[in-house]
Amino acid sequence: MWLNGMIQEGLRHKLALFWSNHFVTNNYNVPSWNFQYYYLLHKNALGNFKQFVMDIGRTPNMLIYLDGAYSYAISPNENYARELMELFTMGVGNYTERDVEEVARSMTGWTIQNAYYDAATKSVVGEYLPKRVGEYVFRGAGNYGHDFGTKNVLGKTIPAATPKSGDLADATRIAHLEYQNLHDIIFSERKDAIAKFICKKLYKFYMYEFPPDEILNGLAQVFITSNWDIMAVLKTLFKSEHFYEEENMGLNIKSHIDTVIHYYRTASLKNGEDYFLFQIVNNARVRDPLNTKNLHPMDNIYFECSNLGQTLFNPVNVAGWPGYRSWLNEFTLVNRWRILRNQIDGQLTYPSTSTRYRDFLKEISNNSKDPEFIVRKLLEYFIPLPLSEDIILNAVDAFKSVVPLNYFIDGTWSLDYVDVPRQYTTVMKYIITLPESNLL
Amino acid sequence: MSIDNKNHKLYNTDLGKEHADEHVRWNRRQFLMTNGLAGLGMFLSGIPISAAISEELAQLAMANTDNILVLVKMFGGNDGLNMVFPHTSAAGVDEYYQLRPTIAQKKGTNFTDNQVLSGFGNDGYAIPSTMDSIMPLWREGKMGVIHNVGYANQDYSHFASIDIWASASDSFHDKRINNGYIGRYLSQEFPSFAETPPTVPPALRIGYSTDLIFSAPGRQQMELVFNSPRDFFTLAQYGKLYATDGFGDCPQGEEREFVRQLTNSSLRYSQTVIDAYNRSTNKVNYPTGTTSNLASQLSIVSRLIKGNLGTKIYMVYIDGFDTHASQANSHPRLLGNLADSVSAFYNDLKADNAQSNVTLMTFSEFGRTIKENGTQGTDHGNLAPMMIFGDAVKGGHYGTPINLQDPILKTNTVVYYESQPSTDFRKVYSGVLQDYLCLDSEVVDYALGQSYNKLNLFKNPCGGGSQGSNLNTILIGHSPNESDAKMIDIKFSQLGGSEVELTVKSLNGKTLAILLDKYAPKGSYKITFDPAKWKISSGEYIYELKSSGKLFTRRFSIF
Incomplete structure (x- = not known):
């Protein structure tokens, strides 16, 4: 679903991938919990960052992943508190160990409820809570609940509170207020650090590992004045001259998922025609209607990218995938070639795909009859940088290699020729091995 | 003092313009036709990657005494x-x-x-x-x-x-x-x-x-980096090396050099690693069924060490x-x-x-x-x-x-x-x-980054001899000659004058060719080695550069 979204709709889903690598959690195989996380990533992807942080902090996957669910008034667990400041908002160097302890205290009491499988009755006992976004499980006061004492966070005081004894609703109300107050403090006391930290990550995701200071400062200012509007930052970036300058092209290294998605997107392949999520036949998941072995639908792409170290829902650790050059090494590169080659071969199974490849070539070359011109256009389309003549001629040879040479001379060949889709896959299998095809 | 600055300067000045287009253009069309679709993109023109290593040489190479560290x-x-x-x-x-x-x-x-x-x-x-x-x-x-x-x-x-x-x-x-x-x-x-x-x-x-x-x-x-040597088996026997410079001193050029360098090393290394892995076997059972796969990682390292990869x-x-x-x-x-x-x-x-x-x-x-x-x-x-x-x-x-x-x-x-x-x-x-x-x-x-008192952890600590750079001579390395890929350029730099000896040896230490034996004044050197002239056949060899009492050794392949 998510991969499909990235292919068909782009921005929001791609950003959700970014945020899943920012607010890292794990997959606990509870569908309602995964959905809450997935939903928050998509809902907030272009929304308000502060709200995003507040939502994520109490979502079940996060409560488990960073131990919030096991953080009690008598023994607060620092795990989430530390990452909230170190990785999710301001970065290291902006808080003290004392702040970590105090934030940990302030976050105590928010938890989840687990169901379990009872072997005797062969049934699931209890239910997984919270069930949906906006619902919470809160333990109230007491040793194993929320710490209602005074806290001092980033130099500001969160005053002590005394909920009515035995009144969970009152305790919950006060704790909600404290949760809001805590985030108000974090976002007002460290606004410059937060704005820079997040804008830097966004810039790295879309542009380049080393953002120029003046661009970064500009984006951070937009972030603060827009009161943490992610969309405002991206609009500023995408509309800037900087974004389109020739010298800023091809600086980014594609992630594995980017590589695959890029291939699907550029040839405008369609879900349900050119590839399939999966199909249910006789209660079993079947990869595609034709049941061809080589085809790589979405679930297979998921596993292939996972083998290279990029598993959706499950970044490598709490800091997320480091990205940039760490995507590429001899192992991943060799495997990228293999995955893409299989994909390219597999796609030819469908008549709709053949038509789409043919149409794509006609569109980019204005239905040219000159194979060299067509390949040059194709390279321009896929590779962000100019290539040497040597490489271009290799690609032209690859494109022509499946057709008798004289057909190009005697006028038999055009983009309506029967073998054009196979010519396309042949040249594509060469293009994806070019070093520059890893750049974006 | 900063050794880095010294090398960095050399790096920029010595190698800037030496790499022209290193590709040999064969009859590409014919090549593509005969190989069909399967290996496309891996063949094309260029230098073959696989090195012919005989079993005999591999055995001799087992006598390697270099110390290995596993972290x-x-x-x-x-x-x-x-x-x-x-x-x-x-x-x-x-x-x-x-x-x-x-x-x-x-x-x-x-x-x-x-x-x-x-x-x-x-x-x-x-x-x-x-x-x-x-x-x-x-x-x-x-x-x-x-x-x-x-x-x-x-x-x-x-x-x-x-x-x-x-x-x-x-x-x-x-x-x-x-x-x-x-x-x-x-x-x-x-x-x-x-x-x-x-x-x-x-x-x-x-x-x-x-x-x-x-x-x-x-x-x-x-x-x-790799997870299993089998991952390399998908790679064809031949590949194409890309020129890695001439893209300018800007971020775009740097990224481009990076991906090209990486493509080249993917092609080169994959064959070397597969060869070493195949030369040896695991002789004991490693623990299985554990949550971590440390055992399988170490079993790979063991085979690579025993297969004398040289890492x-x-x-x-x-x-x-x-x-x-x-x-x-x-x-x-x-x-x-x-x-x-x-x-x-x-x-x-x-x-x-x-x-x-x-x-x-x-x-x-x-x-x-x-x-x-x-x-x-x-x-x-x-x-x-x-x-x-x-x-x-x-x-x-x-x-x-x-x-x-x-x-x-x-x-x-x-x-x-x-x-x-x-x-x-x-x-x-x-x-x-x-x-x-x-x-x-x-x-x-x-x-x-600075000097620390070392902990004395070893029975027989090294006697102060150094491998790698010294302060007078820096071995830069070797690369295929740009006009004829069958010849090899060996490059080094002299920060001051000294007697320099450059020899090519078999893996068991027998001298096969003396390329240089003279006083070399300050400057940069590129020595072209033509194996045909010395009647040396395909395989793995080492070259040794001796200068100021220091010895540099590097392994290389003749295709």
Whole structure:
């Protein structure tokens, strides 16, 4: 679903991938919990960052992943508190160990409820809570609940509170207020650090590992004045001259998922025609209607990218995938070639795909009859940088290699020729091995 | 003084314009037609990658005496106090039980007399019985425990701290944090890695991504990364090398050089690694069915070492040490997995008599709090022991063990033990680099960023001879001649004048060609070697550059 979204709709889903690598959690195989996380990533992807942080902090996957669910008034667990400041908002160097302890205290009491499988009755006992976004499980006061004492966070005081004894609703109300107050403090006391930290990550995701200071400062200012509007930052970036300058092209290294998605997107392949999520036949998941072995639908792409170290829902650790050059090494590169080659071969199974490849070539070359011109256009389309003549001629040879040479001379060949889709896959299998095809 | 600046200058001035288009254009069309679709993109024009290595040569090459270092990264922050713990009153066992009522390793339950680390003067400490498989190494005096290792002002963040260990820096804000200590050392041995990469990877990591440890100044990664040698089998026998310069001194040019360099090394290395792997087998059974795959990682490393890949530094990893809760089961199991894997690794090497020059060292980003927390676990702490194994290691205890009778432990709820006597981790590195990897002290200081007193961990420390750069001559490396790929250009630079001898030898040391034997004044040199002229056939060879009493050796292939 998510991969499909990235292919068909782009921005929001791609950003959700970014945020899943920012607010890292794990997959606990509870569908309602995964959905809450997935939903928050998509809902907030272009929304308000502060709200995003507040939502994520109490979502079940996060409560488990960073131990919030096991953080009690008598023994607060620092795990989430530390990452909230170190990785999710301001970065290291902006808080003290004392702040970590105090934030940990302030976050105590928010938890989840687990169901379990009872072997005797062969049934699931209890239910997984919270069930949906906006619902919470809160333990109230007491040793194993929320710490209602005074806290001092980033130099500001969160005053002590005394909920009515035995009144969970009152305790919950006060704790909600404290949760809001805590985030108000974090976002007002460290606004410059937060704005820079997040804008830097966004810039790295879309542009380049080393953002120029003046661009970064500009984006951070937009972030603060827009009161943490992610969309405002991206609009500023995408509309800037900087974004389109020739010298800023091809600086980014594609992630594995980017590589695959890029291939699907550029040839405008369609879900349900050119590839399939999966199909249910006789209660079993079947990869595609034709049941061809080589085809790589979405679930297979998921596993292939996972083998290279990029598993959706499950970044490598709490800091997320480091990205940039760490995507590429001899192992991943060799495997990228293999995955893409299989994909390219597999796609030819469908008549709709053949038509789409043919149409794509006609569109980019204005239905040219000159194979060299067509390949040059194709390279321009896929590779962000100019290539040497040597490489271009290799690609032209690859494109022509499946057709008798004289057909190009005697006028038999055009983009309506029967073998054009196979010519396309042949040249594509060469293009994806070019070093520059890893750049974006 | 900065050795780096010197090399950096050479790097820029010597190699700038030497690489023209190195491709030989064959009859591409014919080539594509005959090979069909299957290998397309892998063939095309260019230089074949596969090297012909005969079995005989491979056998001779087994006599290689280069020391090899295997690093084991224990990620998550290993609870060192439950790995090497006190078991006598004098060592503080009573305090240990008080501080850790539910998770302490108890005699009879978690260990017996068989796991006591005795025999080297201090027998107050033991390891859990899950680690029993490494006790033979201890008893043979091939295992060292370095107590309370860490650094001042602990960061407590996993990521900042592991980067500090990788970069040998003081803190996360230290400028050294941008690259790793092994990367800096290797950048000295291979000063022009991107332009003339060595035939074998200087470092290798089993896993999925690169590591800061191997990052050299200029953001060059010095290691090859893969998860299994089989991953390379998909690669065809032939590939095409791309020119890696001429893209200008700008970010775009840098990224382009990077992806091209990487494509080239993918093609080159894949064949070298497969060959080494296939030359040897695993002779013992490695543990299976464990949560980590450390054993399978080490089984690969063992085959590559025995197959004489020629790589000197390996890194493997084991994850799961962030034991905030319920660690009583998981932590001993992880340690058992570590011990069983290391034990199998050494037995396997020993079966082919390849263990003598292999040292393995563990590290983790930090230890854990001394007191257990409310969830039968421990939180991020500070100091922890390191372990080091191998024939070369002088077995026993190093550093000062933890003092659990420290009064501060009685009052504080969270104790990071700042006040304990500790060993700076860079003293350990310094010992390994200087006494085991035989680097000049100046190169060691450069790699670590400053001078540290080394820990004396080895039985026979190197005699001060250095491999790699010296201050007069710098071997840059070799690359195919741009006009004829069958010839090889060997490049070096003289920072001052000296007698220089450059010879080509077989892997068993027989001299086959003397390319240079004269006084070479200050300047840059490119010596073109034509194997046909010397009647040398395809295969693996070495060349040696002798200058100012120092010897540089590099392996290379003739196609």
